[in-house]
Amino acid sequence: MTQIKAPPARMSDGFKGRKDGDGEVLPRIATITDVARVAGVSIKTVSRVMNGEKNVRKETSDKVDNAVNLLKYRPNLLARSLAGSRSFLIGLLHDNPVPSYIYDLQRGAIRRCRESKYHVLSEPQDRLDPNLERSITDLLSTIRLDGVILTPPLCDMNIVLQAIEAMGVPYVRIAPSRNLGQSAAVSIDDSEAAKQMTDYLLGLGHRDIAFIHGHPEHGASHLRYEGFLKAMRAHGLEPRQEWMKPGLFTFDSGKAAAASLLGGGSNRPTAIFACNDEMAFGVMAFAQEKGIKVPDQVSVVGFDDNPGALLIWPHLTTIHQPIDELAYAAADLLVQRAFDNSDPAEFKHQRLELPLRPPIVRGSAKAV
């Protein structure tokens, strides 16, 4: 067996004298130099083994592996990043007040990143901040991210795209709706999903269907309306303008839309398609307050499959949006690219559309 010498303590040079609360000296974290010394090779060889490069004799790599295990060596990510061209860091830029959306987004991205020892930096942004561009540029010059994931509505803001492209950082957009050729993207077919939901309502016999738009700055709002229109027209129906209500993807805007839709009296729609669940919740809250029965007097459907859909009563019929999987796919593209170091010019043509699931039928809509 190869003789293994423990590394000298080096209390004098280099040692940073870390102490814990009780004044005990903590063991110094092993570095590549320690491993090289113990294994009896050069640091370059240790580096080769750690990075799984070819051209290392089995015998040599075994020696290194032993030293690594003995010293519990883990390469310092920051040093690696500074010296090399990879930071093993992916940034997640978002501006969205729905907790479950952010939660799923991060979960998906982190899940993929962990598979390749990447980490995720979650960076909320304020899209109304006049210094948004500066703030993004600062982030990217301060930390060399290997990639950025961009979500709506940030992903549709020119200023954001410009800032990122100026820094030359690869990025993937989730559910973008503008400048589609400009970057890699992952999405679902929002239009088709909304069409299917509308078809479902139509199949239930509804003809008087109201639609509550989402936030105009979110591309999904327009795509979903487009799908709604398509389904209506395919049935020879033209939606009534006074039933097409503006909304902002918020509970309150949904409630306000419901007030003008249901408050009047005689001339009511039999079904309301809210562009997302939050607004559908607002509609149901208004109905609840006014004693209007859902779904007996009016059917309500949403979009997203927000966890709240199972909290309210009746449970909300909706479309499942696979946010977790979209984020996973976005991270996957970025991590892959970092590994094969593919050409940025080609990378921007990456496009992925996740399969759609049919509407999730729960209790908030019924046949007329």
Added chain:
Amino acid sequence: MTQIKAPPARMSDGFKGRKDGDGEVLPRIATITDVARVAGVSIKTVSRVMNGEKNVRKETSDKVDNAVNLLKYRPNLLARSLAGSRSFLIGLLHDNPVPSYIYDLQRGAIRRCRESKYHVLSEPQDRLDPNLERSITDLLSTIRLDGVILTPPLCDMNIVLQAIEAMGVPYVRIAPSRNLGQSAAVSIDDSEAAKQMTDYLLGLGHRDIAFIHGHPEHGASHLRYEGFLKAMRAHGLEPRQEWMKPGLFTFDSGKAAAASLLGGGSNRPTAIFACNDEMAFGVMAFAQEKGIKVPDQVSVVGFDDNPGALLIWPHLTTIHQPIDELAYAAADLLVQRAFDNSDPAEFKHQRLELPLRPPIVRGSAKAV
């Protein structure tokens, strides 16, 4: 005015030839060397200005500031971290399936971190993972975090505390319930909060009050029960054992508890205090399904002020837990410590208790 020379392009040496998608060469990100050259000073002086150190002539620092602005220089965090003793990175370790909890946690931590140009690494952990200790140790040896925020139930696991202490990384626990002397901590008085909620129910005339425990591994479960007991006993009441139900902080466990509490028939409590909102939602779902009216036939209260509390009907009466502020405070302790580089031995004595707000009265509880 001092003459300012633009830095040489240096396309030959050092330049990494980054190109964007259209083959254009991107501007190199300015480094401390560029700034020093433009300002006509040494890099050490630039470093002094960037770090706000004393002993720099106004005239000199002005020259540096001009160069910084001209070149849009931002110090490279990774290089800074490698050279210095600070990484400007705070880790957030959690294992909690409630999206709004994680969302608020991150929001609070990020809010504080941004004030001092820190970044947050969100690192979900699996408390049941047999490699948990290894996973944390690996994280801390790979990235030199300036501090770690620990949340329940991780913050009460010895193996987690040991792993972090062994690495000598300062950490703050949020709402810990065991080994209270072992680390810095921020919390609210869970026991007192639960006592106030119970007092509220008592004030409404309730005497037959059921309690649904939280997850036994979360310290808050026990503290809240303690407060409940205290209030009951202060009124000369002893809770009925068959109404003290186990729970796991989940919707399903709340629903199951409700089934055994309300399913029987004759012998029902008039009020149910669920140890968190999720379980209260489960209780209300069960009641809804069985046609039991809340609050007419049974009052229900929760704990947390989960956003869902405003989604269900009637809205849930609950205690507001300031997760956002707890995380802010935890990050604050860590960031402060990193700046004044205070003694770890003293740091562990830091303790902060956030003020309590009285129960938020909504519609789910009423007088008997």
Added chain:
DNA sequence: CTGAAAGCGCTTACAG
């Protein structure tokens, strides 16, 4: 008040 040198822990580019 300012700077030259060494070093943080790695990778890259080059030799052999």
Added chain:
DNA sequence: CTGAAAGCGCTTACAG
């Protein structure tokens, strides 16, 4: 198949 040297962009410790 392996290694010595240089360098990534900063800070630390030391001089002056």
